[in-house]
Amino acid sequence: TNLAISQAVTHEGFYYAPDPSSQIACSIGGNIAENSGGVHSLKYGMTTNNVLGCEFVLITGEILRIGGKAPETDGYDVMGIITGSEGLLGVVTEVTVRILKKPETARALMVGFAEIEAAGQCVADIIGAGIIPGGMEMMDKNAIHAAEAFVHAGYPLDVEALLIIELDGPKVEVDELIARVEKIALGCGSTSCQISNSEQERLLFWAGRKAAFPAVGRMSPDYLCMDGTIPRGKLPAVLARIRDLSEKYRLRVANVFHAGDGNLHPLILYDANIPEEMDKAEAFGADILRACVEMGGVLT
Numbered sequence: 001t002n003l004a005i006s007q008a009v010t011h012e013g014f015y016y017a018p019d020p021s022s023q024i025a026c027s028i029g030g031n032i033a034e035n036s037g038g039v040h041s042l043k044y045g046m047t048t049n050n051v052l053g054c055e056f057v058l059i060t061g062e063i064l065r066i067g068g069k070a071p072e073t074d075g076y077d078v079m080g081i082i083t084g085s086e087g088l089l090g091v092v093t094e095v096t097v098r099i100l101k102k103p104e105t106a107r108a109l110m111v112g113f114a115e116i117e118a119a120g121q122c123v124a125d126i127i128g129a130g131i132i133p134g135g136m137e138m139m140d141k142n143a144i145h146a147a148e149a150f151v152h153a154g155y156p157l158d159v160e161a162l163l164i165i166e167l168d169g170p171k172v173e174v175d176e177l178i179a180r181v182e183k184i185a186l187g188c189g190s191t192s193c194q195i196s197n198s199e200q201e202r203l204l205f206w207a208g209r210k211a212a213f214p215a216v217g218r219m220s221p222d223y224l225c226m227d228g229t230i231p232r233g234k235l236p237a238v239l240a241r242i243r244d245l246s247e248k249y250r251l252r253v254a255n256v257f258h259a260g261d262g263n264l265h266p267l268i269l270y271d272a273n274i275p276e277e278m279d280k281a282e283a284f285g286a287d288i289l290r291a292c293v294e295m296g297g298v299l300t
Contacts, residue, residue: 002026002036005097014099017044021210029092035084039135039209040166042260044100048083055094056082069096103168106134107178108205111185112159112192116140116243116255119161120235122188123259126165127232129184131177134166136260137209140239142219143254143267150215153208156192163259164205212256213267219254220269222278226285229263230297241291242266249284251277263300264292 002023005016019038020026026036031047032054044050053067067079082089113119119138126136139147139155139162148155155162163185167177182193196202208215216223230238239255246253254267266288270281289299 002028002031005099009099010102013102015102016050016097017041017100018047018050021213023210028095028097032083032092032095033085033087037258037261037263039137039206039258041258042136043132043134043168048080050098051079051083051095052098053079053096054082054092056090057093058090063093064090067096103134105171105174106166106168106199106202107174108164108166108196108202109178109181109185110155110192110194110196110205111163111165111190112156113161113163113189114159114191115189116161116239117236118189119163120239120259122163122185122190123235124233125184125188126181127260129180131167131180133177133181133260134168135164135206136166136258137164138162138255138257138259139164139209139212140255142252142269143212143216143256146215146219146254147208147212149218151204151208151211153204154194155208156194159191164209166202166206209256212254213265216254216256216267216269220252220271222270222272222281223254224268224270224281224285226264226266226268226288227300228289228292228297229261229300230292230295232260232262234295234297235259235262238264238291238295238297242288245284245287245291249280251280251284253284262297264288 017040018036019040020036035047037046056064056066141160144155144162165181167174196205242253252269257264268281268284270277272278
C-alpha cells in the first residue's frame with residue numbers, strides 16, 4: 001500500500017510524498033495506473049513526479065525494466081507514458097520510488113471563513129504571494145460537519161468554509177510563512193485561525209480531511225463524486241456556480257478539494273431509493289464538469 005512505503009522508511013527519517021486520502025488501502029501499483037495525487041501534491045507533485053522506475057509486463061508476456069534508481073534517464077519519458085495509463089499498456093509488477101527526507105518542521109493552520117468565496121480568494125492570494133504550502137485543502141460547511149462528527153478534529157462548525165494549510169521546512173522559514181499566511185487570510189476576511197502546536201495536532205487536522213469522503217456517508221445514503229480541475233483564480237466563481245446548481249437540482253453538495261492546485265471533488269448527495277434522484281445527480285455532475293471546462297479547466 002501507499003502508506004506502507006512511508007512506514008518502511010520512517011525510522012531513517014524519510015517518507016514517500018504522494019498521499020491520496022485512500023493511502024491506507026490503495027496500492028502503489030494502482031497509484032501508478034491512476035497517477036494519483038493527494039493532499040501534499042501541491043508542493044511535492046503527483047505520482048509521476050515521485051516514481052523513478054518500474055518492472056512492466058506487456059500483454060505478450062514480455063518483461064521490461066524502465067527507469068531505475070537514477071533521477072533521470074536518456075531518451076523518451078516512457079515512465080511518464082505508463083504513469084496514468086490505467087493498466088492499458090501492461091501490468092506494473094515492481095516499482096522504484098523517490099523517498100524524501102522529512103522536513104525539519106511541519107505545521108498546519110486551520111482557517112475558517114464566513115463565505116466560501118472568501119476562502120477561494122485566500123487560496124489564490126497565498127499562491128499569488130509566492131508561497132507554496134506543502135498542502136492546501138478546502139472543505140465547505142457540509143463536509144466540515146460530516147468530518148467533525150466522524151473524527152472530532154476540532155473543526156469550527158460556525159464557518160461556511162475551512163482551509164487547512166500546511167507549511168514545512170526549516171523552523172525559522174515556517175514561522176515566517178505562518179505569519180505571512182495569517183496576514184493574507186485576515187485580509188480575505190477569515191473569522192478563525194488555529195495553528196497546530198504538535199505533530200499529533202497536525203495529523204489530527206489532516207485526519208478529518210482525509211476521512212471526509214467516508215464521513216459524508218453519515219449525511220446521505222448515496223453520493224456521486226465528481227473530479228475536475230480549474231485555474232486557481234476561478235475558485236470563487238466555480239463555487240458560486242456549484243451553489244446555484246445545487247439550488248436548481250434541489251440536491252445538497254459537499255465540497256472537498258485540493259484547493260492549492262484547483263482540483264475539485266464535489267460530492268453530490270442523493271438517495272437512490274427516490275425515483276429520478278440518480279438521474280438528477282448525474283445531470284448535476286455533468287453541469288459541474290461543464291462549468292470547469294468553461295472556466296478554462298479540465299476533467300481529471
